[in-house]
Amino acid sequence: MLYNAVSTLGLSKRLQTANTELQLERLRNNDEIASGKHFDVAKALGARTGQAIALRNLYDETDQTLKSTALLQGRLGTMDSALTNILSAGQDVLAAASVGLGQPSPTGSSLQVRARAMLEQVVGMLNASSGNGYLFGGVEVKTAPMRAVQGDESGLPSPIQIVQDAIAAATGGTSSPQTPAETAAAVAALDDLFATPSASPLGFEGGFYQGAPSTAPRLSARLDRTTEIPYGIQGNDPAMRDLLQGLYMLASVDTSQLPLDAYKPYMEAAVAKVSGGIEGVRDATAQLGIHRAQLDDIAAMNTTQLRILNDQLDAMESVDPAEASLRMNQLEVQIEATAAATARIARMSLTNYL
Known part of the structure; x- marks a missing residue:
């Protein structure tokens, strides 16, 4: 006779792993809210990553030129x-x-x-x-x-x-x-x-x-x-x-x-x-x-x-605050649900099946 059963230990470990991933995602999302920038710009931009890199290089070059100009202005x-x-x-x-x-x-x-x-x-x-x-x-x-x-x-x-x-x-x-x-x-x-x-x-x-x-x-x-x-x-x-x-x-x-x-x-x-x-x-x-x-x-x-250039980079790399807040709320709900499920499994014993 065959029984379809799920190991409570295995389920608990899966929930713990999922909870860890959700916690990491919440930390990354929190960083985005604090900095206003995507945590992983390349992932967020996708095919536009090359354009962002080119703009960033041009920004750095222009910034260095401006600093050199200021030094030369002082000398002159x-x-x-x-x-x-x-x-x-x-x-x-x-x-x-x-x-x-x-x-x-x-x-x-x-x-x-x-x-x-x-x-x-x-x-x-x-x-x-x-x-x-x-x-x-x-x-x-x-x-x-x-x-x-x-x-x-x-x-x-x-x-x-x-x-x-x-x-x-x-x-x-x-x-x-x-x-x-x-x-x-x-x-x-x-x-x-x-x-x-x-x-x-x-x-x-x-x-x-x-x-x-x-x-x-x-x-x-x-x-x-x-x-x-x-x-x-x-x-x-x-x-x-x-x-x-x-x-x-x-x-x-x-x-x-x-x-x-x-x-x-x-x-x-x-x-x-x-x-x-x-x-x-x-x-x-x-x-x-x-x-x-x-x-x-x-x-x-x-x-x-x-x-x-700064405006263009902000437009590409910045996070929408409303979207980031909504994602944070969703993550917190998921984390609470995962924690509750993990707690219920932890309280189970053999008597629950008798």
């Missing part, structure tokens, strides 16, 4: 501030030097002091840094591009001493030119000193400037797949060298002590260098302003794109 802002201060210092000295351009003035010694102060300010601005790198040394961002006017611990003569030595060598040993011929020789020597490359063993690159040489690649930033911004203004650019040469000429010599025929060509050469340098720095500042405006446009575009 600091560069712009430094160039503005350099222009102000150069214009201050130019105004003071132009007053006594025709003949020696008793204020020549004060002009020397002012030129020295402005020179140190310009050198300080060219050693500006942002984050962990110097701004005006080109690709050599770890080294201060400009040597201090009064020198450093390198063992080399100070930059102002290099200039004074060049003037003395050109004039036959005197600290300042005394004739038109000596002035012409001194100016020519300084022109060579501040040239790149220079015939002097202690030329501008090495004796004054220690950043990337003029032959090195310039700094630029690629903000996206199609846009690249060059922003590599360097302390050895022609405008900077002209401005520094003029300032060093005025800071190295007390022009009030020069004879008239030596004074005039010396001052004209110094003022021409300062003036030319200021014009070049002004052009560089204007170009930097164009790059900053371009950078702002790119940042605004990427911000908009990031917002659009």
Whole structure:
């Protein structure tokens, strides 16, 4: 005689397994309610998973571009501030030097002091840094591009001493030119000193400037797949060298002590260098302003794109709160029913069948 019977032990284990699965499903559903996202996005999207992955990759790329843009905006802002201060210092000295351009003035010694102060300010601005790198040394961002006017611990003569030595060598040993011929020789020597490359063993690159040489690649930033911004203004650019040469000429010599025929060509050469340098720095500042405006446009575009991508991803990955709540209620009813059935089976004994 055959009997169809179900083992209470087997049924109990099946109910326990089902209860465990329902509890896990409730935990996943609870996570979805808390986060607002599908627990298993790939399962929820199915065939659209590839599209979601592509959108997520584009979102990450745009977000990284936006962060890089913000860093570059900070660097360019600091560069712009430094160039503005350099222009102000150069214009201050130019105004003071132009007053006594025709003949020696008793204020020549004060002009020397002012030129020295402005020179140190310009050198300080060219050693500006942002984050962990110097701004005006080109690709050599770890080294201060400009040597201090009064020198450093390198063992080399100070930059102002290099200039004074060049003037003395050109004039036959005197600290300042005394004739038109000596002035012409001194100016020519300084022109060579501040040239790149220079015939002097202690030329501008090495004796004054220690950043990337003029032959090195310039700094630029690629903000996206199609846009690249060059922003590599360097302390050895022609405008900077002209401005520094003029300032060093005025800071190295007390022009009030020069004879008239030596004074005039010396001052004209110094003022021409300062003036030319200021014009070049002004052009560089204007170009930097164009790059900053371009950078702002790119940042605004990427911000908009990031917002659009975020909306698209939310639409694909987000869980409907009403649907998730309904599913949670259903799971709780199932869990309660399973628990009740398990409890009833646990209370059964042999007497239930007699």
